[in-house]
Structure formats: structure tokens, C-alpha cells
Amino acid sequence: MTTLSKSELITAEIVRNYLETVCNEISKVVENTSISSIFSETHDYSVGIFAADARGVSLLARAQSVPVHIFAALTSVETVLKIYEGDIHEGDLFFASDPFYGGSHIPDWTVVNPVFIDGKPMFFTSVRGHVNDVGGCAPGGYNTIAREIWHEGFRVPPVKLRERGVPVADIWNLILSNTRTKDDISGDLSAMVGGCVVGERRLRALVEKYGSGTVARCVDYVLDYSETRLRAEISQWPDGVYRGRSVLDHDYAGGGEVPVEATVTVKGSDLTIDLTGSHPQVAGFVNSVATNTISNIYSSLVALAPDIPVNSGYFRPIKVVLPPHSVVNCDPPAPVGHSTVCIGSDIMEAVMKAFEGIAPDLVGSANIDLVNVRVYGTNSRTGRFFVASDITATAMSAGGAKGTDGWGGYAAPFCALRLPSLEMYERQYPYRYMTVEYAIDTAAPGKFRGAPALHYRRRMLDPVRAIVYNQGYTNPMQGYLGGKPGAGNYFVLNEGAPDEVKVTDACYDVAVGRDRVIFAQSGAGGGWGDPFERDPARVLADVEDDYVSIAAAARDYGVFIDPDTRKVDSAATAAARARAFEARRADTARAA
Amino acid sequence: MTTQSSLQALGRAVARAVSSYAAAVSLPWPIAPHAAIVDSQGEVLATTSAAAAGSIGGAVATLRRFFGDAWSPGDIGVTNDQDAGAPTACDITAVAPVWRDGKPVLWAALRGPVPDCGGWEIGGFSPQAVDRWAEGARFEAAKLVLDGKTRREVTDMLMLNSRTPKLTLRCVRSLAASVSDMAGEAGALLSAASDAGDGAVADALFAPELERIDAAVARSVRRAGKAAAEVTTPFAGLALDPIEVAVVPGNDGLTVTIAAPAIAPRPVTLAPGMGAEIVAAAIAGALDLGTLGTGALARRLRVELPTPSLVAAPLPTPVCLGRATTGAAVFAATIAALADAGIGADGSALWRSYLRVHGGGAAGEAELDPATGKFTPARAAAIRAREAEEAAR
Structure with a gap:
């Protein structure tokens, strides 16, 4: 551990907070200057500050954004340094997106800006963001029938966007001309670059104030501090081997369910996460490159010790083992488009399930099902082609956790992703929302229940086409410690029309006519704890809110409510719960 | 010199x-x-x-x-x-x-x-x-x-x-x-x-070829001609109106006017530059101009295309099969219009010759499977095999 004097310790804490503040400022710059709603509204981008030394590249700080982005961005920085070794100059600025060159999936673009201090790159400011289109075969970047990476979009290895301060015009143009919405994405890319440049100014100011030597020592300390803290946390956990499993419904290629197996070994202050046993690489676009897998693992882990500063020091005690040629560590040219979240969220879930036995008070739905319908076509109001980045149908509501029910619209590990106002979407895209509401009896039962599923209906104002990519219909997000899974996800295209079609897995390039309706049920995270231990008063409140029906209250919670008086029948409830506990005890004894 | x-x-x-x-x-x-x-x-x-x-x-x-x-x-x-x-x-x-x-x-x-x-x-x-x-x-x-x-x-x-x-x-x-x-x-x-x-x-270099072109037009094109040709595509149910071509001789060469249906929902539309190229190829072949070594023909040929349409559509229209489908119809209609104008030519042979010399892609449209619009499996396999050989070097 880096040793600092008392006054330096204070400086180190100032430096740490300063770095996080700079990340937040970069994030604000991107939010305020980008054009596409996927950036400015949905906030599907992340910010990090990195440093490189003899030990390698380190994440120093991040904005509170999408963790799977920024942990993977670390690999992008590493790849830039490797490929451009000896050819990085002051004023250079890099771009990368290819999954097999340190990326995760093609739409996640990464900008890396070296900050030169005393003639050397001391820091790297970086923004990684999900752009709305990357060319390729399917508008919007989610090609449900992709069988190889070339079906998914334009691949960009690490390239210089700016060389010695001069923009490289043809590279900018190559990247942007391989998107269908060049004008918008041009603004988004400029916002990413602008954010990095603002970050650079702030970092220079930091070094000017404290000197590069002091700042470097503080950074070392900050990294060491997080490592020390996490090791102390791990040491509290019982040594042992723990297993978790998560299952993806299908691989989009007729290949059936795709399980992810996680084995977590706690030994002293070390943690090993081994995904051996996970499904081999598949034909469809849920394969994950190692970078994406590791990023999702890290995302789970940061939820388990939320008060420790997250940086590369945090990850030093963690060893990751990934089986080769597998769905969690695939080889090119596998398609990977949906992997950031599906299979990514399953990776998170499998790891989190393993932690049920390690830190039961900390676990909870650590994932989202990024399922969606991509609508595209020509907007008659503007005359322009559009790809809707609307993510309202994404099942990102939270599950229950110890002490709290799940809440709608935000998933803990994707804390920065936001559901924009429907009016903003309606302004941008040719459809109108008819309903958005919680659906009764869809919340995952638990002592602390998940958020109910949301029902969305939107009516098209223009004829459009749609791609649906859906998971979690047969394997919805799991519950923890006896909590149940919630309702699954599915879509209905042309609802109520003769050509209505319910989509529980995927469809590609389907016509949806003017005035036709698209319906979506987006499920939510699982419950936490035994639902029969839920406070009957809370069950009654859920009934009053129309989250739970009286019948479901009895069935799922053992809480009996008089339909006339709307009061809990305490005697019946106690008796039913006692019977249930007794039956369960008997089952357990038989199984033993 | x-x-x-x-x-x-x-x-x-x-x-x-x-x-x-x-x-x-x-x-x-x-x-x-x-x-x-x-x-x-x-x-x-x-x-x-x-x-x-x-x-x-x-x-x-x-x-x-x-x-x-x-x-x-x-x-x-x-x-x-x-x-x-x-x-x-x-x-x-x-x-x-x-x-x-x-x-x-x-x-x-x-x-x-x-x-x-x-x-x-x-x-x-x-x-x-x-x-x-x-x-x-x-x-x-x-x-x-x-x-x-x-x-x-x-x-x-x-x-x-x-x-x-x-x-x-x-x-x-x-x-x-x-x-x-x-x-x-x-x-x-x-x-x-x-x-x-x-x-x-350019003026100096073009002069001899312009002379040849002018002589051939004067000798062969006796009147205006007009014709149409159907577009054949691999897509069942894709019905397209025929391509119509009119050839009109004038003092400064030929004016070719093409009438075409709207852009198709399949990649059978011609990219913007291809219509004129195909017309030029058909005319050069039908007039039997022999080998031309300059761009002189462009000075004697005015091609008018409706844009955007099936014969000329910019981004984002897909165009990869445009030459093999709509292009073939443009070529055939041009040859037929020239025939109407008094010039007889074997359009099929000239089209095959054009594709052989100008075919696009890795091996050209001549290698397409007409039923699928893709390269034949044999050609695709040959490409992969050659790549494997290159990678092994």
C-alpha cells in the first residue's frame, strides 16, 4: 500500500473526489451537447479517467453511468496503447469500436484522449457510448438474424480521430458515413470528443495545482485503498465454493436455452470467478467477447460493496476464468450484438446467484433484460429516415433487495440509464403512446417484491418496420433467497389487427402499418426473500395499488384479504402461512 | 510527342x-x-x-x-x-x-x-x-x-x-x-x-475518336428509336414496370432518354453512375465502334435519367443487384431502341461481353445465381479457398 503523510492523505482524498467530479463534468458535457436522445435523454454512455504505468492500464474514476461500458473501456485503452505503442503524440485522440479490438459490441463507440503531462500521457479521458446506428445489415444495430460479425455493422479498430491536434477528416467521415443517421451521430461523436477535451483541461489544472509527482502518488494510494478495502470485505465472507446459474431463453438461431454457470471461490481476501461450464459459443448474436464478460462480472461485484471507491484497485483481488470458445468468451467472427446485456445480464445474474450463499443481505436482481423493439422508417413529419432509440420496452425495473421493494424504471447496475419522457420520444418518432402502466399480478413475489411489469402500447403515425429482440419470456429475472421470478417479457406487433403477432423471441424487419399498435410487456427483477414472510400490511397496500390482486395475495403471499372490507384476515393469514411453513419443513426433511 | x-x-x-x-x-x-x-x-x-x-x-x-x-x-x-x-x-x-x-x-x-x-x-x-x-x-x-x-x-x-x-x-x-x-x-x-x-x-486526344463516333452515328442511326424491356429479378412477386429507352440522333451525337419505374424495395435499383455506363456500353457495342481509348464518347452521348428512380438512385437505396437486373433491362432496351433506329445488333452477346469486361464485385454478375441473387455456392467457396491460401502464405 502506498504510504502517504497525513496531509497527503487529505490531498489523496481531494484528488479522488476531483477525478470523480471531472468524470461527472465530462458526462454533463456529453449530455448537454449530444444530439441523439440515446445520449441526451437515455444517457446510454459512460465516462472514465484512466492511467497507464508499468503495472498496466488502470481505471481511476468513473461517472455514475453504465458500468458495463466503462469497465470494458479499460480494454479499449489497453488496445490503443498496444497498437499505437511508440506512436502516441500530444494532440492525438483515438476511437475504437470493434468487439474483437477491445470493444464489446459494435454500437458501443469509445473515444480515448491521452492527456500529456511532461511529455508523456499521464491520464486518458474516455467516453464510451452506445450510438443509435452503425450501418451493417439491420437499422439500429440489433440484427436478430446475424450469424457473423459482418452482419452487425461497420467495424472500427483503434484509429486516430485527431493527430497532433489536427482532426483526421477522412477517418471521421468513414466512421460517420457508415451510420444511417449521420447528422445526429456526428453531433454525438463530437460531444464525446468535447467531453474528453473538457476533462483534459481539468486534469491539467489538477496537476498544475499539486504537481505531477504528488498526483501520481495520490492516484497510487487511491487504487491501493480500494484494493485494501475490498480485500477486507472479502475476508469477512466465508471461504468456500459457491455456484450460480442463469439461463438465456434462446440463442436467436434455433439453438435452445443458453446457460451461464458461475463458480465463485472465496479464499482469504481473494475472489475467483470462474464461468467454466457455460454454454459453448452459439450461432446467434448473444456471444460475448471476454472484455464484455469481465465488464459484466465487475458490474455485479460493485453492487456488493457500494461504499468502496470503484477503480482498478477494486478489481485487483478478483481473478476471472473464462472458458475458451464459449458464449462468454467467443472467437471471431461470432456475432455479438446483443451480448452486452443478453448474455451480459445473465453473466451478472449467475454471479449474483452465487453470492446468495456469500453475502445474502447484499444480493438482488443485478441485471436487466435489454429486450426491445427497434422501429425504423421514414418520419413523414420530417421526411427523414429514423431509427427509434426508444428503450421504454426494456425490462430494466429493479428487483427486490433486503429492505426495499423493487422500483420501476431503473436497474441498480445500470444506474445511469434513464427512461426519457414519452413526450420526447413522441416528438422525435412517428408514434404516440396510448398506455404505459404497471400490470397487476406481474411483480415478482418476495418478502421484498420486484417492481411490477410495465405494459406499453404505442400507435404508429407512419408505416414503419420493426425488429424485436426478446429474452426473458421463459426465463425471467430470478428471485433471491426464496424470492420468485417476475413476469416475463414479450411483444405484440399489430395488436388487435388481423396480422397480429405475439413475439416471445425475435422477429426481423416486420411491417407495422400506420395506425397499428405495438404492445410490450417489460418484466422486472425478481423478489428477495420468502413472500410468505412479507408484511401483510405491505401486501394489502399492493392490493390497494392494484399491483397485486386479492387472489394473488392469497396464492403468492398467503395473505387473505376480505374483498368487501379490504382488510387483512389476520387469522386466516396466520393459519395459511403456518400450513405453508409446515409443508415446506416437511419437504425439506424429505429431501434431506 | x-x-x-x-x-x-x-x-x-x-x-x-x-x-x-x-x-x-x-x-x-x-x-x-x-x-x-x-x-x-x-x-x-x-x-x-x-x-x-x-x-x-x-x-x-x-x-x-x-x-x-x-x-x-x-x-x-x-x-x-x-x-x-x-x-x-x-x-x-x-x-x-x-x-x-x-x-x-x-x-x-x-x-x-x-x-x-x-x-x-x-x-x-x-x-x-x-x-x-x-x-x-x-x-x-x-x-x-x-x-x-x-x-x-x-x-x-x-x-x-x-x-x-x-x-x-x-x-x-x-x-x-x-x-x-x-x-x-x-x-x-x-x-x-x-x-x-x-x-x-483532351481536345487533341479525342479528335480521332470523335471522328469515328460521328461517322458511325451518321452511317447507322437513321432515325429516332424507342423500345422497352422487362426487368427480371430473383424476387418472386416483385413486379416492375418495363424500362423504356428512346434514342434520338442530333447534331452533337445521341440523346438517350430513359423512363423507369420508382425505386424498388429490393436491391435491384441502379446506382447513379451505372445507367449511363450501361447505355454507353450498349451504344458502343451496337455501333461497333471498336476499342475506344478515351472518354470521347461522353461528348457525343447525353443520357437523361429520371432521378431518383429504378435506373438512378442515390444513398440509401440498395443497388448491389442493380446491374444484373435493371441494368440488363436498360441494356436490352437500348439495343432494342437502336434497332428501332435502324441498327441491328446481337444484344445478348453484347451484354455477355459487357459483363465479362465490366462485371462488378469479386467475380462479377456473370457468377450470380439467378434464382437467389447471390454468388453461386461454388464461387463463394472459391473465394473462401483463395483467402485460406492467402492466409497460409
Whole structure:
């Protein structure tokens, strides 16, 4: 551990907070200057500050954004340094997106800006963001029938966007001309670059104030501090081997369910996460490159010790083992488009399930099902082609956790992703929302229940086409410690029309006519704890809110409510719960 | 140096570029590279294909427009943009300036195929493409070589977006080498000649060919002609109105007017430069003009196309099967219109000959399976096998 004097310790804490503040400022710059709603509204981008030394590249700080982005961005920085070794100059600025060159999936673009201090790159400011289109075969970047990476979009290895301060015009143009919405994405890319440049100014100011030597020592300390803290946390956990499993419904290629197996070994202050046993690489676009897998693992882990500063020091005690040629560590040219979240969220879930036995008070739905319908076509109001980045149908509501029910619209590990106002979407895209509401009896039962599923209906104002990519219909997000899974996800295209079609897995390039309706049920995270231990008063409140029906209250919670008086029948409830506990005890004894 | 000897020397330079490229890439299937020397006015002083002169000239114009004055000795630009003359995304045109007195006065251009450029299908023919991006990676305008150095960024992007990265690298390197040699030769010839590339050279070089063209038109085209042809596509249920072509002789050559239906929802539309190229090929063949070594034909041919329509549609319309489908109909209708005007020609033979010499993509439309609109499995396998061989080297 880096040793600092008392006054330096204070400086180190100032430096740490300063770095996080700079990340937040970069994030604000991107939010305020980008054009596409996927950036400015949905906030599907992340910010990090990195440093490189003899030990390698380190994440120093991040904005509170999408963790799977920024942990993977670390690999992008590493790849830039490797490929451009000896050819990085002051004023250079890099771009990368290819999954097999340190990326995760093609739409996640990464900008890396070296900050030169005393003639050397001391820091790297970086923004990684999900752009709305990357060319390729399917508008919007989610090609449900992709069988190889070339079906998914334009691949960009690490390239210089700016060389010695001069923009490289043809590279900018190559990247942007391989998107269908060049004008918008041009603004988004400029916002990413602008954010990095603002970050650079702030970092220079930091070094000017404290000197590069002091700042470097503080950074070392900050990294060491997080490592020390996490090791102390791990040491509290019982040594042992723990297993978790998560299952993806299908691989989009007729290949059936795709399980992810996680084995977590706690030994002293070390943690090993081994995904051996996970499904081999598949034909469809849920394969994950190692970078994406590791990023999702890290995302789970940061939820388990939320008060420790997250940086590369945090990850030093963690060893990751990934089986080769597998769905969690695939080889090119596998398609990977949906992997950031599906299979990514399953990776998170499998790891989190393993932690049920390690830190039961900390676990909870650590994932989202990024399922969606991509609508595209020509907007008659503007005359322009559009790809809707609307993510309202994404099942990102939270599950229950110890002490709290799940809440709608935000998933803990994707804390920065936001559901924009429907009016903003309606302004941008040719459809109108008819309903958005919680659906009764869809919340995952638990002592602390998940958020109910949301029902969305939107009516098209223009004829459009749609791609649906859906998971979690047969394997919805799991519950923890006896909590149940919630309702699954599915879509209905042309609802109520003769050509209505319910989509529980995927469809590609389907016509949806003017005035036709698209319906979506987006499920939510699982419950936490035994639902029969839920406070009957809370069950009654859920009934009053129309989250739970009286019948479901009895069935799922053992809480009996008089339909006339709307009061809990305490005697019946106690008796039913006692019977249930007794039956369960008997089952357990038989199984033993 | 006389005009004729200049023309012959430039002709040899463009022919050498094509043959050196073909030899360097060593592909076991027929390929159809073409080269041209273009002057600063955009006129094609020498070319291996009078028909392709316009589309290659379009590529030169696009790169000049994009980079403006930002050219240095040793630079080579590339484009595969179908709006800039490429028949498919797999046809890359490399362009190198020819320098005199510190400024580019001529432009050497070489168009050759790479075996794959991403998209749905290997080889660039993707019947399922809903738009241009689905057909392959778009390289609108990039410097492949800057100040004499090949740019890793551009070759990496070309390779990464290809199922045949090794072959693609070989192809683009060969394009660069051959176009660079061609530019060097043209530069030497220019130094030897007394004229600059200001249009006077074109006037002098074109004169003999213009004489031949005028004589052939006067001899053969007796009246205006008009005809139509059906568009045949691999897509069941895709009904398209016929292509109508009218040929009208005038004092300054021929005016060809095409009437065509709207853009189709399938990739059977022609890219903007292809309609004129196909008409030029049909007319040159039907008039039996023999080998034309310049872009002179363009001065005697005015092609009027409805835009956007099935015969000329810019981005984002998918166009990869345009030449094989709508292009064939344009060719047939042009031949039939010429027949109506008094010129008899074997249109089928001329079309086969055109495709053999000009076919786009890794092996050209002649290798397409008419039932699927994709390369035949045998051709696709041959491409993969050649890539494996290249990778093993």
C-alpha cells in the first residue's frame, strides 16, 4: 500500500473526489451537447479517467453511468496503447469500436484522449457510448438474424480521430458515413470528443495545482485503498465454493436455452470467478467477447460493496476464468450484438446467484433484460429516415433487495440509464403512446417484491418496420433467497389487427402499418426473500395499488384479504402461512 | 510527342496498370479492373473502357471534392461509394494525382474488385439488403496512402470489414502500387508533352475518336428509336414496370432518354453512375465502334435519367443487384431502341461481353445465381479457398 503523510492523505482524498467530479463534468458535457436522445435523454454512455504505468492500464474514476461500458473501456485503452505503442503524440485522440479490438459490441463507440503531462500521457479521458446506428445489415444495430460479425455493422479498430491536434477528416467521415443517421451521430461523436477535451483541461489544472509527482502518488494510494478495502470485505465472507446459474431463453438461431454457470471461490481476501461450464459459443448474436464478460462480472461485484471507491484497485483481488470458445468468451467472427446485456445480464445474474450463499443481505436482481423493439422508417413529419432509440420496452425495473421493494424504471447496475419522457420520444418518432402502466399480478413475489411489469402500447403515425429482440419470456429475472421470478417479457406487433403477432423471441424487419399498435410487456427483477414472510400490511397496500390482486395475495403471499372490507384476515393469514411453513419443513426433511 | 503517340502512350500506361493489378492479386476467377487518366476538367484522356469512363471519372470527382486541396505527392485516395461510380461495394477505385509544377494536373484512377466488403453475403451481392449499408462497408473517401506511406488505419478498416482480410489487403496494396505506377508514367508523359491538363490535351486526344463516333452515328442511326424491356429479378412477386429507352440522333451525337419505374424495395435499383455506363456500353457495342481509348464518347452521348428512380438512385437505396437486373433491362432496351433506329445488333452477346469486361464485385454478375441473387455456392467457396491460401502464405 502506498504510504502517504497525513496531509497527503487529505490531498489523496481531494484528488479522488476531483477525478470523480471531472468524470461527472465530462458526462454533463456529453449530455448537454449530444444530439441523439440515446445520449441526451437515455444517457446510454459512460465516462472514465484512466492511467497507464508499468503495472498496466488502470481505471481511476468513473461517472455514475453504465458500468458495463466503462469497465470494458479499460480494454479499449489497453488496445490503443498496444497498437499505437511508440506512436502516441500530444494532440492525438483515438476511437475504437470493434468487439474483437477491445470493444464489446459494435454500437458501443469509445473515444480515448491521452492527456500529456511532461511529455508523456499521464491520464486518458474516455467516453464510451452506445450510438443509435452503425450501418451493417439491420437499422439500429440489433440484427436478430446475424450469424457473423459482418452482419452487425461497420467495424472500427483503434484509429486516430485527431493527430497532433489536427482532426483526421477522412477517418471521421468513414466512421460517420457508415451510420444511417449521420447528422445526429456526428453531433454525438463530437460531444464525446468535447467531453474528453473538457476533462483534459481539468486534469491539467489538477496537476498544475499539486504537481505531477504528488498526483501520481495520490492516484497510487487511491487504487491501493480500494484494493485494501475490498480485500477486507472479502475476508469477512466465508471461504468456500459457491455456484450460480442463469439461463438465456434462446440463442436467436434455433439453438435452445443458453446457460451461464458461475463458480465463485472465496479464499482469504481473494475472489475467483470462474464461468467454466457455460454454454459453448452459439450461432446467434448473444456471444460475448471476454472484455464484455469481465465488464459484466465487475458490474455485479460493485453492487456488493457500494461504499468502496470503484477503480482498478477494486478489481485487483478478483481473478476471472473464462472458458475458451464459449458464449462468454467467443472467437471471431461470432456475432455479438446483443451480448452486452443478453448474455451480459445473465453473466451478472449467475454471479449474483452465487453470492446468495456469500453475502445474502447484499444480493438482488443485478441485471436487466435489454429486450426491445427497434422501429425504423421514414418520419413523414420530417421526411427523414429514423431509427427509434426508444428503450421504454426494456425490462430494466429493479428487483427486490433486503429492505426495499423493487422500483420501476431503473436497474441498480445500470444506474445511469434513464427512461426519457414519452413526450420526447413522441416528438422525435412517428408514434404516440396510448398506455404505459404497471400490470397487476406481474411483480415478482418476495418478502421484498420486484417492481411490477410495465405494459406499453404505442400507435404508429407512419408505416414503419420493426425488429424485436426478446429474452426473458421463459426465463425471467430470478428471485433471491426464496424470492420468485417476475413476469416475463414479450411483444405484440399489430395488436388487435388481423396480422397480429405475439413475439416471445425475435422477429426481423416486420411491417407495422400506420395506425397499428405495438404492445410490450417489460418484466422486472425478481423478489428477495420468502413472500410468505412479507408484511401483510405491505401486501394489502399492493392490493390497494392494484399491483397485486386479492387472489394473488392469497396464492403468492398467503395473505387473505376480505374483498368487501379490504382488510387483512389476520387469522386466516396466520393459519395459511403456518400450513405453508409446515409443508415446506416437511419437504425439506424429505429431501434431506 | 505527337497527339497520337501521347494517346498510345497513355493507353499503354492504363493497360499496364490493369494488367499489373490483375497479376498482383492473382485471383483464380475472372476480374474486371479498369483504369483511366482523368484531366483536371474531369475528362477521361485515356481509359481501358470508354463505357466505364464516366463512372471512374465520378470516383475521381468524389475524391477531389472530399479532399479539396489537401493532396500531397505520394497520396492515393480510395472509394467504393456506389454514388461515386462503384458498381458494388466490392469495387474499389484508387486515385493518385499526377503532379506538375507542384500541383496535381491529371488524376490516375484504377478500379478493381476486392473479394469481400462485409454486408450480408460474401462478394457484395446481398439480395436481402434493405439499404446501402446492408450491402457492405462504405468507404466514401479515404487516403489509403499518405505522403507515400500506407495508412494502417485504412487498411485495418478495409480488412476488418472483409471476410477475406488477407486478400483484401493484397488487392488494395496492388491497387495502390499499380495506380501509383500509372500516375508516374502519366507524369513522365505529361512532362514530355507540351500541353498541360487544361482541356487542350483532351481536345487533341479525342479528335480521332470523335471522328469515328460521328461517322458511325451518321452511317447507322437513321432515325429516332424507342423500345422497352422487362426487368427480371430473383424476387418472386416483385413486379416492375418495363424500362423504356428512346434514342434520338442530333447534331452533337445521341440523346438517350430513359423512363423507369420508382425505386424498388429490393436491391435491384441502379446506382447513379451505372445507367449511363450501361447505355454507353450498349451504344458502343451496337455501333461497333471498336476499342475506344478515351472518354470521347461522353461528348457525343447525353443520357437523361429520371432521378431518383429504378435506373438512378442515390444513398440509401440498395443497388448491389442493380446491374444484373435493371441494368440488363436498360441494356436490352437500348439495343432494342437502336434497332428501332435502324441498327441491328446481337444484344445478348453484347451484354455477355459487357459483363465479362465490366462485371462488378469479386467475380462479377456473370457468377450470380439467378434464382437467389447471390454468388453461386461454388464461387463463394472459391473465394473462401483463395483467402485460406492467402492466409497460409
